[in-house]
Amino acid sequence: MKKLFSLFFVFVLVFSGFSQSTYAQGFKDLTSDHRFFEEINYLVDGDIITGFPDGTFRPNVTVTRAQAAIMIGRALDLDGTQRDTKFKDVNSDVKASGYIDSAVQKGIILGFPDNTFRPDAPVTRGQMAIFLARAFDLTEELQVSFSDVSSGMSAYVYIKRILADGITAGYPDNTFRTDSKLSRGDFSAFLARALDVKFKVTVPGQEMEVHFIDVGQGDSIYIKTPNGKNILVDGGKQLSNLKVPTYLMEAGVSSIDLLVATHPDADHIGGLVQVLKTLPVKQVLDSGATHTSQTFLEYLSIIDEKNIPFKVAKEGEFIDIDSALKIQVLNTYEDGEDNNEGSVVLKVSYNEIDFLLTGDADYSAEHEMINKYNVEAEVLKVSHHGSNTTSSLSFLEEVSPEVSVLSYGEENQYGHPHSEVIDRLLSVGSEVYSTVTSGNIVVDTNGITYEVHGTPDSLPGDPQEPSGKASILNVDLDKEIVTIKNNDSIDIDMTGWKLVSVEGNQTYDFPEGYVLKSGATVYVTSGNNAQDQPPTYLKWTGAYIWNNDGDAAELYNAEGVKVSEVK
Structure with a gap:
């Protein structure tokens, strides 16, 4: 039996800890x-x-x-x-x-x-x-x-x-x-x-691409580095349509410089088997965890048959594949851990932009990472397809992601992503993307800025931008009352909104923090009938505003866009 099959039985003997130099x-x-x-x-x-x-x-x-x-x-x-x-x-x-x-x-x-x-x-x-x-x-x-x-x-x-x-x-x-x-x-x-x-430092301007490939209930991430190296992290399940190798070849990939298996579950390494059969692979980085599945044994067998250099990840080490990048292993398998807990977690940093790729790492792994490393990242690959065993609030607060990517299968049997995970992502201010909504998601970056090619999810609890569906229903010039209704399906924060009397060239600024509930009506009052009883009645002034001979009213949102008028 060749050395990789021996390694199947002795993986846990090859690990060493990471110690910071003093x-x-x-x-x-x-x-x-x-x-x-x-x-x-x-x-x-x-x-x-x-x-x-x-x-x-x-x-x-x-x-x-x-x-x-x-x-x-x-x-x-x-x-x-x-x-x-x-x-x-x-x-x-x-x-x-x-x-x-x-x-x-x-x-x-x-x-x-x-x-x-x-x-x-x-x-x-x-x-x-x-x-x-x-x-x-x-x-x-x-x-x-x-x-x-x-x-x-x-x-x-x-x-x-x-x-x-x-x-x-x-x-x-x-x-x-x-x-x-x-x-x-x-x-x-x-x-x-x-x-x-x-x-190492980076020469600004070179583009890096990170592709979150839509593999259904699984993970697969392709990275084209600034200097043209190809990295593949996981491959989803084995699919009859050869999804991952086909995607890579259509993207112009002729070989893989580094293939990373975060852990040996079939929804992560199944597609790697197909990639190993289809494309030349120069090096494999593995978690060191083992599995009894036929998929895992086939994965090892192909690596062994092709004599591909094979390395077990060590926590804390830096992966030197592209001088423009800093890639650090923040987590990997240790003896006694389950496969998810022992997932290889990579922080990929290109100048000012960081990607945190978490595999299926759970709460315990997250806790260890935030105590040892700087996990802050602009883009987070949400762990374990949004399972509620991951993405603790304390972890997400440390990561502080601007963008979070979920890779999962529609109507999967596990209920991924769990609603509490979505709530936590939204609570830390992250925009959420999923392969279910967007299909393949690509993030381009030059190391200074980045652009996401995908559609943000509209998820339960997801804060939505007001559409501006508020309108002036009536202007009572005699009684000095303007009736405004929110016709939108969500509440509108009217901070910064303005009501304008065109003839009098006078402007009413809605109170800071004033929210007009969905379907609600507010009356803006002035003159002798002015009432200050929010949220239903708002007082403009005790003086007269409207010209009884005719006066147009205009309503502007916080961006200065006119959303309604009555002439």
Whole structure:
């Protein structure tokens, strides 16, 4: 039996917990509000960079070529033993000589034609791009559009590579500033980004697409990353029409870079079996939970037969698949949990926009996550198809979703989504979308803004916008009474609404917070008959407003739109 079937019996032995790295001893000139505080401490903890004997770090001091060689050498575990080099200005007495020699032998840093290395010379941004692209064997490139970078520059191709890797995004004015000297803080940030995905940055403007595929009672989410990688999270049930592989191929997907199985229930992995049979898959990320179903065994069998790299998710880890994204595992299976509780939960962050993909994670998993992680997200995939075992109010308040997506089958036997879940989603101010109402739902984002392609659900308890179906029924010029009725099926908050006497050019502002109930009538009064008895009678003024010889009345809503008039 191949290794995956052995793994079926020993999944729970491969997990390890996640521990946050601790910050190094602070430097007296490096406060926590420094923009690169975390990156610098990350390198200090890794013994990649050190401070000075006086307890300072000097983050604003220009970094030298020798210092850059030391930092890169330590990061790559190169031989730093001091020794003579081929450069006439770097002998064994130079502290950085070993790292300089090792970096030169690796082709990371070169010397000058006059046989010097110039260890004390400053490092520019262009040189940084060259050093790091070579050091980390970067080959993927992103199109350069900086106004001060041209194809004739020696650093041109290397700038394209560090952009693609998320090491820098340039400046807001669309410049790169190739010749600008780097500080120790700057270089620390760039090196930390090269080493750890959690520090990487995004080049704004590239589009990411998140597709919530309509698979009925199940989940399937396709992500096209900003740099064109394809991620599939779950696949719904096995359907005779090959819904998921067909959808993917119609979207132009020819292979899957990462396939994620949040847990082994058939309504999540069934369609993955069909995808594995149909499309090349480069890597599988699994919860580690097992199942006795034929679907699960077939899923493992295909992965094994095709020799697809297989990994069990670890809580807290970052998934490095696209430098533009930060993808973190917030939950996964642990021994003794049921499959839903052990669902892989992913937080996918593209610059300022976050997606929280929750599988079927239940209350207990939610509680753990909000105690360990920042779960805030603009877009939430509601857990377990809206089951009342999930989406606790405390969890939703922490997530604070602007958009919530429900994936479920119409008239399913489980009663999903449960009404209390809908109520909780609405109570935290989220707009709710479902695959039942919209079919396939697609969210596009450039990392700054996003757009949802779908129709918001009109669900029980869902607050609706007034349609403006209020009208003036009558204007009694003699008695100074205007009769207004709400003809809408819902209440109208008339804050900001106005009643206008056209001839007199006078305006009545409805009281703030005044609500005209559905089907109700209100009388706006003035003159001797004015009455102040809300909600039925509202007093404009004790003076006379209306011209007895003829006066038009107009009613405007809060947006300034005229909704009714009587002439």
